[in-house]
Amino acid sequence: MLHTLSIESTGQGLVDITAPVQSVVSSSGTREGLCTVFVQHTSASLLIQENADPSARQDLESWLNRLVPGNDELFTHTAEGPDDMPAHIKSALTATSLGVPVIASRLALGIWQGLYRCEHRRRPHSRRVLVHVA
Amino acid sequence: MLHTLSIESTGQGLVDITAPVQSVVSSSGTREGLCTVFVQHTSASLLIQENADPSARQDLESWLNRLVPGNDELFTHTAEGPDDMPAHIKSALTATSLGVPVIASRLALGIWQGLYRCEHRRRPHSRRVLVHVA
């Protein structure tokens, strides 16, 4: 079963998509199996991260921003703005696809795990996230 | 088929889990298919790395420790200790889930590939690793 989600952002940051992905799993009728999440973009990505304290996600984002700053003199791919090439690199360092087992019709995430769609561009974007359940 | 492994560590480092994951594949009866490994934690992760010379894994770990040191003044998420936020970041940079094809009832790893569960915290931890075979 395959479903496409459109996930909005208000700017750079992590958006929790655990609930909408779980909804797809629930409506698939699959009790035990595998859910694969895939983002159809190269300047947005996926991450499983701590869902309890928002400061952990904020620190991760700050750390990535420092590791991959815009206006790096190394970059030649600059036509789409100073946050475009860092977005591609951050996407490469995190995940474009993630497989999560399904147990008892639920995403088998750990207690402190949330599933996030990361927006690496500064402007708001709607991103297509595919959810495959089998 | 889904099975949960509990993998211990003695501290920070890579633990070879190729054999216990292969055991799950063997007992699944699947001859050709896909094995998905998933770690239910955000300060431990998965990696496929060279299994021959331990110095390669040691250098990888040293390199990650230098890239993501504790006590970074950027971090605000510090309540769980100086190795907690680096552990979340290292987990984000490596893998939470990995899909490995199964051929002739074996994980189709390359000759020099081993499957590792990475502990990024300093204290010993037992970590839950899910293995799905289909």
Next chain:
Amino acid sequence: MLHTLSIESTGQGLVDITAPVQSVVSSSGTREGLCTVFVQHTSASLLIQENADPSARQDLESWLNRLVPGNDELFTHTAEGPDDMPAHIKSALTATSLGVPVIASRLALGIWQGLYRCEHRRRPHSRRVLVHVA
């Protein structure tokens, strides 16, 4: 369905493997499902990146080369040459396996996404890439 591709390189860089992987998907007869790509090496890896402007991929490679230079005094695993340990690290930071949904017998990549096999060694190498479709 499982198929092994041998993908050559002329040296360090990204090789577009979208077409050969799509060929495996087409010949599998699978209309809707999941394609998992897996590289059987620890100094080569997989990436989904922008397929439009080659400068994005070139910048990514330059950035990784600066982040993980050879001849790092930290490295003890040096017997196989100064580009070997950086290759292992770059492989760890990118992907060894990728799951891509299949819709209407096509890899469901975004418009600007290409599937790449990254060679992190300087010399040309032939690398084994497994493609599983189900």
